Amino acid sequence: MATTGSNGQEARAASVKDVAALAGVSLGTVSNVLNRPDRVSVQTKARVETAMAELGFVRNESARQLRAGRSNALAYIMLDGSNPFFTDVAQGIELTAEAHDLSLFTCNSGNRTDRETVYLSRLEQQRVQGVLITPVDPDDKALDELPRRGTPVVIVDRTRSTNTHCSVAVDDVLGGELAVSHLIELGHEHIAYIGGPNTLGQVRDRRRGAHKALADAGLGPDHLVDITTDALTVDEGRKAGERLAGRPASNRPTAAFCANDMLALGLLQQCVALRMAVPDDLAIVGYDDIDFAAAAAVPLTSVRQPRRELGRRAAELLLAETTDPNHEHQQVVFTPELVVRSSTRR
Amino acid sequence: MATTGSNGQEARAASVKDVAALAGVSLGTVSNVLNRPDRVSVQTKARVETAMAELGFVRNESARQLRAGRSNALAYIMLDGSNPFFTDVAQGIELTAEAHDLSLFTCNSGNRTDRETVYLSRLEQQRVQGVLITPVDPDDKALDELPRRGTPVVIVDRTRSTNTHCSVAVDDVLGGELAVSHLIELGHEHIAYIGGPNTLGQVRDRRRGAHKALADAGLGPDHLVDITTDALTVDEGRKAGERLAGRPASNRPTAAFCANDMLALGLLQQCVALRMAVPDDLAIVGYDDIDFAAAAAVPLTSVRQPRRELGRRAAELLLAETTDPNHEHQQVVFTPELVVRSSTRR
DNA sequence: GCCTCCATTTGAAAGGTTTCATCAAAACTG
């Protein structure tokens, strides 16, 4: 083991040149051992490999990339690292990347445009093969720049008004419809829709679905009570619960449809705190079907999105775009599915 | 806007050389604009910047790194991306990295040694400034290699028998002690400890703390019933609940201390399913105090670890190690804190 | 003994950025 000096801090990392010198071969041969081992005689190969081991040689990825002109990495910019929905999507992407022998860099914008911008620019500078992103605002012009300069960008779990990118999403209108139809079937006619802010396309689409379900059942839009939140978090769910409970019992919805599970879990918690029985006093439907939804003490009925599949497909679209030069942008839309549990049904 | 050809696929990305040519200056000047703008006259700077904009110039990070000998990125290899505890730790790291203008790459080993190895090696090849890792096995020899070759590695939320690395952890023995003392104070004398597998140091340490609490209260070790699980997941928590419920009421613990919150949430869910009241029939204490613990329908008493702080401190240690050549490895140990909620107290 | 073929190995060039010693010109100093 060739440690130098005091505590293993090498003066300089060993390069192919050093390996070549020690093994008594040319630089090109070392490279051949690394990249085309079959073109090298067994003896030379062995000699080079011993030299590498002795020097603790580590390939320099920067130099490799510089030469190759691109890296072998993908990146996913997540909207909210603390929401399990996104980590599950990331898992789907990761598996696909792994299958193609690519690294995946996971970044977290935390709902902040500035962070998103910084990451986009850094990743472009890294020359990643492509970027998957769940953007803060899918219509942001900044998302056009990378593709224009040759780095493909795929939009995940959002859709864009223009089809300048590939995108993978789930039909949110249908999801809202499923949720509310289910509640109507159970006899609920006074339903709260909890979600916000309204700038989020998904919040709007899911509400639209809810209205559609009402209309199909011959109920007017006034049967849906809008409770707008500031964010899709557990904490906002709790606050929504307070607002709901604050209404006189006569004018209180008997069911709530939440724009995501984090809200629903907060609402559920508040219900318990305020001694409102779920589902008897209030039936609850969430959205996303994160693992914690099933694990809630009153397991949550939720609209399931195929999270890992979403990630997998997005990664595949990205890879298709990187390989095929004249590629047509595709908008993939998955179908959500209602998972019924105790929060709506005894 | 200098798009060429059909759909924005540039023939070749513009380089400093192209910018220099277009701006009519030398290559070195372009570099100066980028790195020491004050050494360049305003006019030249303006000219260069226009040229950059026109060509859509994007710095090539590989070349930069190659020249610099190292990247400006850190990496965190998480043990389990689906456990919010780790994503919170990651957030702490991220904020520190951001403050120092470094990128953070988050990787997920998913509890698999092979993935961990692949990531370690890739990150070393990328010449990241250092690696933060919550390893599958903190005593794995593989963790020695990177530091030996000059890439610092900091161990997060684990401790190692030898002090060859910096590490940041929380006192798990104390945590176990806090949890069980609390239960004893509430009058429980028959307590289940749910956790596993026993290869995990944390599972062992927390049990040790539990026994310590018993001893301090003058109770023998037989007052703690061991229920060993295969993993620290919600699902395993449910199974543990079944096992617990399977015992004759006369010999059933009145309280359970779970090695983490995922287990506790699973257990809680199973209790509800089996109509065991929490905390009346079974009091539950979890560990980690993830956000979902407070949001559970019976809010969970839990041992809080300073998650973001853990990440923050780990990142700082890493940065200290990268800058200070003869740096002494430090073992930072945080103190956990008991957060009492309804799952143990009415 | 000459020629061809094949398996190995070689050496140079390229890729884009940064740095640094050097130069040129302009701005002062006295």
Added chain:
DNA sequence: CAGTTTTGATGAAACCTTTCAAATGGAGGC
């Protein structure tokens, strides 16, 4: 106005890997 300092710009070298055309040497054919 000659000499000196300051400011701004330059060009070459270095970072490390990969690739590819060319060279080497040995085996086999005639």
